[in-house]
Amino acid sequence: MRPDDIFEAMSDVSDRHIEQKKPGRAGRVFMRFAAVAAALALIVVTVLPRMGGSAGESGAPENAEAEQSVPESFMSYAGAMLPLTALSDGLAAERSVALDFSAWSPVWHSIDDLVAELPDSVSDAERAEARAQYEEWYPDGGYYSSGTDVLVRDSYVLHGGDGETTLVMPFVSSFRYLDEHIPTLTQNGELLAGELFAGDLAGYYAGEGYGSYDYSSGISGWSDLKAVLSSGEYMRSALDGGSAVADTPVIVYRVEDVSVPPESEENLNPTVELSFTLDYDATTVWSWGFNGGSWDSENGTMSRNFSGGHGEGYSRMLIVMGEDITEPVVTGYRTGDCSEGNELEGVSAKVVRCETTLGEVVRETMIEFIDKSAYIQFGENDFEERLELICSVAMRTLERYHELGAYIWEDFETVYGDILAQNRVFFLVCETELSEGDTVTAEYLKDASFDYYCAHTDKQGVSGYELAVSLGSGIEMRTLTARLENFEHCEIAGGSFGFDVENGVTEVALDPAAEVYYIEVRRG
Amino acid sequence: MEDRDIISLYFDRDETAIAETDRKYGALCRGLAMNILGLIQDAEECVADTWHRTWCAIPPQCPQSLRCFVARITRNLSISRLRHDRAFKRGGSRGEELLSELGDCVSDRNGDPVAESERRELARSIDRWLDTLGETDRYVFVRRYWYGEAVKDIASSLSLPRCAQRLHRLRLSLRAHLEKEGFSV
Numbered sequence: 001m002r003p004d005d006i007f008e009a010m011s012d013v014s015d016r017h018i019e020q021k022k023p024g025r026a027g028r029v030f031m032r033f034a035a036v037a038a039a040l041a042l043i044v045v046t047v048l049p050r051m052g053g054s055a056g057e058s059g060a061p062e063n064a065e066a067e068q069s070v071p072e073s074f075m076s077y078a079g080a081m082l083p084l085t086a087l088s089d090g091l092a093a094e095r096s097v098a099l100d101f102s103a104w105s106p107v108w109h110s111i112d113d114l115v116a117e118l119p120d121s122v123s124d125a126e127r128a129e130a131r132a133q134y135e136e137w138y139p140d141g142g143y144y145s146s147g148t149d150v151l152v153r154d155s156y157v158l159h160g161g162d163g164e165t166t167l168v169m170p171f172v173s174s175f176r177y178l179d180e181h182i183p184t185l186t187q188n189g190e191l192l193a194g195e196l197f198a199g200d201l202a203g204y205y206a207g208e209g210y211g212s213y214d215y216s217s218g219i220s221g222w223s224d225l226k227a228v229l230s231s232g233e234y235m236r237s238a239l240d241g242g243s244a245v246a247d248t249p250v251i252v253y254r255v256e257d258v259s260v261p262p263e264s265e266e267n268l269n270p271t272v273e274l275s276f277t278l279d280y281d282a283t284t285v286w287s288w289g290f291n292g293g294s295w296d297s298e299n300g301t302m303s304r305n306f307s308g309g310h311g312e313g314y315s316r317m318l319i320v321m322g323e324d325i326t327e328p329v330v331t332g333y334r335t336g337d338c339s340e341g342n343e344l345e346g347v348s349a350k351v352v353r354c355e356t357t358l359g360e361v362v363r364e365t366m367i368e369f370i371d372k373s374a375y376i377q378f379g380e381n382d383f384e385e386r387l388e389l390i391c392s393v394a395m396r397t398l399e400r401y402h403e404l405g406a407y408i409w410e411d412f413e414t415v416y417g418d419i420l421a422q423n424r425v426f427f428l429v430c431e432t433e434l435s436e437g438d439t440v441t442a443e444y445l446k447d448a449s450f451d452y453y454c455a456h457t458d459k460q461g462v463s464g465y466e467l468a469v470s471l472g473s474g475i476e477m478r479t480l481t482a483r484l485e486n487f488e489h490c491e492i493a494g495g496s497f498g499f500d501v502e503n504g505v506t507e508v509a510l511d512p513a514a515e516v517y518y519i520e521v522r523r524g
Numbered sequence: 525m526e527d528r529d530i531i532s533l534y535f536d537r538d539e540t541a542i543a544e545t546d547r548k549y550g551a552l553c554r555g556l557a558m559n560i561l562g563l564i565q566d567a568e569e570c571v572a573d574t575w576h577r578t579w580c581a582i583p584p585q586c587p588q589s590l591r592c593f594v595a596r597i598t599r600n601l602s603i604s605r606l607r608h609d610r611a612f613k614r615g616g617s618r619g620e621e622l623l624s625e626l627g628d629c630v631s632d633r634n635g636d637p638v639a640e641s642e643r644r645e646l647a648r649s650i651d652r653w654l655d656t657l658g659e660t661d662r663y664v665f666v667r668r669y670w671y672g673e674a675v676k677d678i679a680s681s682l683s684l685p686r687c688a689q690r691l692h693r694l695r696l697s698l699r700a701h702l703e704k705e706g707f708s709v
Contacts, residue, residue: 001709003626004607005638005646006698007619010670011599012647013654015592017666023659023682220686223693 070222070466070496070518074449074459077220079172079423080466080516081446082229084156085473087166091434092476093156095512097467100151102486103445104523110142111135146489146523148448148463155441156475161434167192169428169442170235170472172219175390175420176376183444185430192440194430196385198393199228199238200400201422219423222466222516228425229472238427241392245399246359251320253328255289258316258349260308260332272349273338274318274328275303282323284402287411288365289316292336305338308347315368319361319412321402327351362394363387369416376420394419448521459520462493466518469510477512491524527590534582541582542575549591553598559672560602560619561609570601577601599670622672628695629702630709638707646707653701657694660684665694 081097111134115127122130173181175198185192219225228234253274260270273293278285280297285304287293293304302325306316318328331338332347366387370376397415448463470477482497484506492499496517498508510517525544533541553574557567574597587593606619638646654662660682667673668691679687702709 001630001635001638001646001702001707002632003623003630005643006626006629006650007623007669008600008603009638009643009646009650011596011603012644013651013666013670015589017651017654017662018592018595018670019589020659020663020666023663220689224686224689227689227693 070516074464075451075457076449077224077423078447078449078465079219079425080222080225080468080471081152081154082170082172082225082425082468083470083473083475083477084154084440084442085168085170085235085475086161087168087474088161089474091161091165091474092159092478094479095477096155096481096483098153098155098483098485099465099519100153100485101490101521102151103147103149104489104521105486106144106146106489108142108144111138113142148450149445150448150465151443152446153441153443155439157437157439158434158475159436159478161438162436163434165432165434167430167432167440168235168239169194169430170229170425171428171444172225172423172425174423175386175393177447178386178426181444181447182426183428183442185428186441186443187432187434188439192430192432194428196389197238197241197427197429198389199234199425199427200393200396201418201424219425225425225468226471232472234425235427235472237396238425239429245395246357246392248321248358248395248399250356250358250361251324252354252356252361253318253320253325254352254354255306255316256350256352258308259347261344261346263309267334267344269335270308270344270347271305271333271336271338272308272347273303273305273331273333274349274351275301275331276318276325276328277301278320278325279323283325284321285325286319286321286398287317288319288413289314290318290411292338294338303338305333305336307336308332308349314372315365317361317365321358321398327353358395358398359391362391362398365412366391366394366416369413373417390419393424462520462522464518464520466516467497468516469512469514471515480510480512481507482510482517483507489524490521493520493522495519530590531582531586534579535586542579545575545578545590545594546571549594552591553594556595556598556671557602558618559674560599560606560622562618566605566609567602570598570605573601574598618672618674622669625691625695626669628692629699635708646702649702649705649707650698652705653698656701661690661694664690665698 083095084093111131114134115131118127118130167185169183169185171181171183178196182196185194219228255272255274258272260272261267263270277300280300285302287304290304290306292306293302295302304318318325328351330347330349330351332344333339333342334344335342370387370390394416397419398412401415446465448465450463451457451459467482469480482499484499484501487501487506492501497510497519499505499519525548527548530541530544530548533544550571553571554567557570558564561567561570574594577597578594581593581597585593602619610620654665657665664678664682664684664687667678668675675688675691678684684690699709
């Protein structure tokens, strides 16, 4: 069967499906439904632990079916707290999760503190000016601030794992905010050294390639997490790194010694265009340092251009994957309108062809991208390690684009921006010797899911957190408990854990066979 | 004008039937053809052909839903045109996007084509699968793969987040359904 068959057979589906009326406002209906479901789940789960024993007592509620789903209504999704896993079978665990909300406690920032925090380079006069400004802004002498992160301590008492074991702690983050989210993994209180690996973007993984408007999507909801982690393929691909594609041969056309006439009233934006021919079915052409271009797949031609009077010091290249293109022809234009009649004399550039590997060209351009963009900053110590991680993801992404076999108008810069900014799942991998009953704890800050303030939704001011019970984990969860700590500045707005803070239920036994639990919190 | 009145005009062989059909369903059919072909000239030709086919088909046919009847003709004509374009390597249309996405429903995008006799059974199977979906999922899938509407437009019209992911899951669900019903995907 081919996709065409399904597309064509669709013509013959029943009239009732073709004529279906637009449903009511799905998003809102869903949110209302979710709110009801959350309320029901809260009732069910708060009652059940009490029926089975006191809160905090080990043992699963008798009926956890009501807590299986989570509302996917937050505009900014931070991802769930994910369970520990191992690369070997046979491990079981008693899992306990502590959610520490101490970051929600207000912290006072006095004007004195603010002035003292100004860099040493600020002069006394500037310091005085800043103080005056602060006094105008904060007539009370300062301000309170507080966060919405939760400090998570996710502990596992492990059984059945005598000997050398590879533990893997997955977590959701982006390269941009990675440092804030990396878990600390300890075994019986001793720090475990680990190596970081990064999964692909959810959209790429799901094959949402050419033609999909969010091909570069990150993880935007629980269902995305399920989609990428359920089978284990996503993790395997991440742990393989990018080495498999690093040696992929590519052809690079570097543009050097660019010379254009100065800008003038006639030549508003002297532009350099490289035009060439290619086989669209066999070639993917990426650009680096270019501003625009055109393509004509019917005639097998393509061009890329850049503003010749700008971007001095930037490298510019075409990166060809697959079959080679014809030698690019350089043409100058008066403006970015690279059409006949707008040509400009006196433009020249040298185009140097070389054969290299995907790994080499990605490393070179990624260093330049990081250096010249404000997307991400590394400490000097982990620069090489972090760069290697980012490049491995970039290589897999570019290779995947090429594999999709459809022409995509893209430049490296756009892809790199997506790679660094979007959420993905990272994996902290630790080799260790396990003994029966060892306790492994992952501690990390978990940021909240939320709706944007200006959107004025009914979730305004609400922070959401999800706990994945066993998603993607090969460890059998025998028991699961969850505990709230330092919750005095918060109140529960919804959820499925079954906490009842007013009545002192801040620790609950959960169903280890459930899929996910969630809690929604607002400032109390 | 009501559909039954327009159909009466066809039965009376009154050529104003075509103008009335165009007035009522022209935008729908042009949009549908544009969604698949991406070129206004091609879309216009498909719509003109649709009116001709409709004129020839009614009578003897007497469609229950004129809307579905003409839209289905437009869709089939657009697919024929798309097939022709692909044969001549004129890629890049919206139809190509749709076919690319529907590749998720099959294991081999270049597999053997379904026999003509099997295609109707395939449609019935898709019908049954659509019946199992919730209202929103069904609407989203039909708008995307029947009408060829852009994902962002569907998402926007329903205020629906993560529409592309929803479609992806639906495609995988359809594939599982077809496998279960014995189709070799």
